[in-house]
Amino acid sequence: MxxxxxxxxxxxxxxxxxxxRASSVELFRDHFAGEQLNREKWNAADRRSAVNEELEYYSPANLQVANGSLALVAKQERRGGANYTSGRVDTKGLFDFTYGNVEIRAKLPKGKGLWASLWLEHYQCAAAVPCTQWPPAISILDFRGDQTHTIPATLYYKDAADHVQSSGKVLNAADDLSDDFHVYRLQWSPNKLAWSVDGQPAFFVIDDPQKIPAQRLQLVMNVAVGGMFPGSPDDTTEFPAAMLVDYVKVTREDSSSAGHxxxxxxxxxxxxxxxxxxxx
Structure with a gap:
């Protein structure tokens, strides 16, 4: 007793x-095995870009799968009234999600006028055309090929007056990010957005429902040429130039095991x- x-x-x-301890559920994964883009997971854009004053025509021919990676290749060649071609993929109509962890291992292209992007946008937005559902959008990275030690990470949203706003940070890297592969990660939950590079925390948005999206978003990866952000290529830009993507995965904590x-x-x-x- x-x-x-x-x-x-x-x-x-x-x-x-x-x-x-909460476990993770895998929502999406592509390791780019084989020799062709998996069209059950990705759409390949086939049109001239009509956004951001960009100079490229997006062509499926500029997407190459080999050696376990996807290459989105920018070339100096004429097509569809544009002086450049490049590659863009998205998951519209195939996969979208609300909240989760996005992880992408990629090697970024170098050269003035090149703009590599890994990002999320509204699930109804079509490729490379103005979208009335934009924002929300979350840029995991927007990489200028002539600034290879910096990564702008940006969140786009509408304020209470329905005006488009942005919040972000330019991340400074010790390494030239075009020299090798690096892991870019975004954690997205109802109360938090967190960006990291190679496991190192980079930028946070916390407890701000006006900024943190609650809509369904799709995955987008592309290499733009020219436009408002990077400016036009010049004589120093070497073509072809490519962004190589080793893998993409999206996970979410299993709510059935979390919080017990x-x-x-x-x-x-x-x-x-x-x-x-x-x-x-």
């Missing part, structure tokens, strides 16, 4: 929780019940 009393007192006094707690007091109470039962 004394042992039981002690256990009950411990159970009442201790408030520490035993937390069950077990009070120590209940554990001790059940031990006492067991002891009393044996004594009686």
């Amino acid at each position: 004394n042992v039981c009393a002690v256990l009950l007192l411990l159970g009442v006094s201790l408030t520490e929780n035993i937390k069950v 707690t077990i009070r120590n007091s209940f554990i001790f109470a059940w031990i006492c019940v067991f002891i009393l039962t044996k004594v009686v």
Whole structure:
């Protein structure tokens, strides 16, 4: 009986929780195996860009899958009234999600006038044309090929007056990001957006429902040529130039396992019940 009393007192006094670790559910993955783009996962744009004053025609021919990577290749060649061609893929109508963790391992292209982007936009937006549902949009990175040590990470949203606003940060990297592959990650939850590069935290938006989107978003990857952000290529820009993507994956914490707690007091109470039962 004394042992039981002690256990009950411990159970009442201790408030520490035993937390069950949440597991992750995989929502989307592509490691680009084989020799062709998986058209069950990706759409390949086939049109001249009509946004941001860009100079490229997006062609499926500029998407190459080989050696376990997807190459989105920018070339200096005429097509469809444009002086350049390039590659763009998205998951419109194939995959979209609300909240999750996006991880992309990529090697970025170098050269003035090149604009590589990994981003999320509204699930109804079509490729490379103005979209009335934009924003919201989350840029995991917008990379200028002539600024290879910096990565602008940007969030686009509408304020209370329905005006388009942006919030972001320019991340400075010690390495030239066009020299090798790096892992770019975005964590998106109802209360938080968090960007990281190679596991190092870079930028956060926390507890701001005006900024953090709650809509369904699709994945987009592209290499633009020219436009308002990077400017036009010049004589120093070498073509062809490519962004290589090793893998893309999207995960989400399993809500069925997250947040379960077990009070120590209940554990001790059940031990006492067991002891009393044996004594009686």
